[in-house]
Amino acid sequence: xxxxxxxxxxxxxxxxxIPTRLPLLLVLAFCATGCVTVxxxxxxxxxxxxxxxxxxxxxxxKLLLKCLPTDYTDSGDSEILCQNLRTLFDNQGAQVELExxxxxxxxxxxxxxxxxxxxxxxxxxxxSENSALxxxxxxxxxxxxxxxxxxxxxxxxxxxxxDGFLLGQDSLQGRxxxxxxxxxxxxxxxxxxxVRDKSEQLTGSAQKEEFSRDFYGQLSQLVFHARxxxxxxxxxxxxxxxxxxxxxxAAPKEDPNAPMVxxxxxxxxxxxxxxxxPKNPAKL
Amino acid sequence: MKAAAPIALLLAAxxxxxxPGITMSKAASRNLECNRISQAEAHQRYPGRxxxxxxxxxxxxxxxxxxxxKISQPGDRPARDDVVLTSMRESVGEITRxxxxxxxxTAVWHVDTFYPEQLVAQKLSVAARTDLAERGHKVSDRxxxxxxxxxxxxxxxxxxxxxxxxxxxxxxxxxxxxPDAFLGMMIMDARETDLHAGICVRGEWKxxx
Numbered sequence: 006x007x008x009x010x011x012x013x014x015x016x017x018x019x020x021x022x023i024p025t026r027l028p029l030l031l032v033l034a035f036c037a038t039g040c041v042t043v044x045x046x047x048x049x050x051x052x053x054x055x056x057x058x059x060x061x062x063x064x065x066x067k068l069l070l071k072c073l074p075t076d077y078t079d080s081g082d083s084e085i086l087c088q089n090l091r092t093l094f095d096n097q098g099a100q101v102e103l104e105x106x107x108x109x110x111x112x113x114x115x116x117x118x119x120x121x122x123x124x125x126x127x128x129x130x131x132x133s134e135n136s137a138l139x140x141x142x143x144x145x146x147x148x149x150x151x152x153x154x155x156x157x158x159x160x161x162x163x164x165x166x167x168d169g170f171l172l173g174q175d176s177l178q179g180r181x182x183x184x185x186x187x188x189x190x191x192x193x194x195x196x197x198x199x200v201r202d203k204s205e206q207l208t209g210s211a212q213k214e215e216f217s218r219d220f221y222g223q224l225s226q227l228v229f230h231a232r233x234x235x236x237x238x239x240x241x242x243x244x245x246x247x248x249x250x251x252x253x254x255a256a257p258k259e260d261p262n263a264p265m266v267x268x269x270x271x272x273x274x275x276x277x278x279x280x281x282x283p284k285n286p287a288k289l
Numbered sequence: 290m291k292a293a294a295p296i297a298l299l300l301a302a303x304x305x306x307x308x309p310g311i312t313m314s315k316a317a318s319r320n321l322e323c324n325r326i327s328q329a330e331a332h333q334r335y336p337g338r339x340x341x342x343x344x345x346x347x348x349x350x351x352x353x354x355x356x357x358x359k360i361s362q363p364g365d366r367p368a369r370d371d372v373v374l375t376s377m378r379e380s381v382g383e384i385t386r387x388x389x390x391x392x393x394x395t396a397v398w399h400v401d402t403f404y405p406e407q408l409v410a411q412k413l414s415v416a417a418r419t420d421l422a423e424r425g426h427k428v429s430d431r432x433x434x435x436x437x438x439x440x441x442x443x444x445x446x447x448x449x450x451x452x453x454x455x456x457x458x459x460x461x462x463x464x465x466x467x468p469d470a471f472l473g474m475m476i477m478d479a480r481e482t483d484l485h486a487g488i489c490v491r492g493e494w495k496x497x498x
Contacts, residue, residue, distance in 0.1 A: 046319060
């Protein structure tokens with residue numbers, strides 16, 4: 006308000022103010038486009054993933070991905086999700102087929118060999134918030150007060166073998182919060198510039214990479230667990246997914262002073278630490 | 290002063306949000322376990338902090354995000370140990386539930402865990418023994434141990450052959466005798482965070498999961 010008074014004067018007609026106000030309005034409009042979107046993993050997504058999706062974890066595994074449309078995701082979204090996941094598991098050595106009802110994705114060949122694992126994915130929206138009052142306050146304060154929109158979602162994953170036996174299930178839940186406004190954007194921009202480490206920065210598109218890393222990591226881990234459980238329950242009728250490169254990547258340097266692991270076999274590897282996650286996972 | 294009011298309002302609002310932001314770092318936010326629950330449930334759990342539903346209903350659908358901080362900080366322990374220990378109650382509970390259904394009540398349980406970190410293995414074994422005892426079983430603290438020669442042979446075998454053979458040797462060498470039952474929990478691959486388990490009764494090994 007003080008800026009307007011100085012520019013326009015108390016008695017100046019509105020029309021005369023416009024040329025002098027224009028740069029200010031342009032600056033405001035430019036800055037107001039600055040949104041800050043943050044991602045918060047809620048359930049299961051923040052669990053550490055030990056598997057490294059960059060490695061050949063599923064060599065020769067026949068995987069059928071079923072991305073089922075729901076009220077929250079239409080067949081187009083489901084198709085995009087499935088295509089991204091195909092890339093994820095292709096890169097890890099699996100032979101992936103897709104099934105997306107009501108989409109252009111061709112149905113899997115029924116005469117082809119049956120899949121080893123079937124992964125069913127459905128999405129749900131648990132909560133969404135977009136208050137008109139907040140938007141009104143946001144614009145009334147020249148976007149100093151941010152308008153906050155948020156969405157909480159759940160990605161339900163069910164893993165079965167080819168006979169329909171349940172091998173695992175989980176619900177990966179997360180939350181995206183978007184703050185629209187000059188105030189919030191400016192404060193975070195400054196904090197990113199001056200205070201925060203790169204891994205803690207909020208402006209930019211870091212949230213996409215973080216979500217992709219969490220989601221792909223957890224999904225790879227779930228499929229790996231299901232595969233191992235399947236092998237154990239079938240009394241190891243197929244070779245173990247024993248990629249020496251992947252095992253090596255998942256294991257730390259051996260500590261010569263570490264106590265010997267007691268007894269039975271089954272440990273052809275030293276104690277683990279988390280492997281580095283891929284730097285540029287495919288974006289969802 | 291007028292400009293400070295929206296900023297104060299903004300900071301106050303941010304302080305209660307568990308999402309990363311001005312007052313919450315990403316690391317701190319990741320260390321929370323959060324669940325979204327309905328207002329009615331939230332009021333039942335936290336009556337002083339969450340108001341009850343209005344008697345005539347509400348125009349908006351209100352719910353609560355309930356968060357609790359994890360006991361350990363990120364990076365305090367290796368990733369796999371963290372996952373295994375965080376989910377220990379559920380994973381061990383599932384294993385003992387399965388074991389409980391397959392073995393008669395008269396059995397005396399012996400438990401051992403084959404996990405690379407000895408401290409974690411001990412915690413898992415203790416958790417399983419406690420759970421079995423709570424289910425009304427007799428549980429022994431003794432861990433059956435085979436002769437070094439047996440272990441040397443078993444260590445070279447695949448899990449498919451090693452565990453059934455070890456089970457047979459336990460009974461043949463009288464390390465375990467008839468009323469005894471053995472519960473083994475293990476991981477088989479460095480990339481796993483999910484425990485497998487099997488039971489050994491009368492010299493026969495059976496995989497549980």
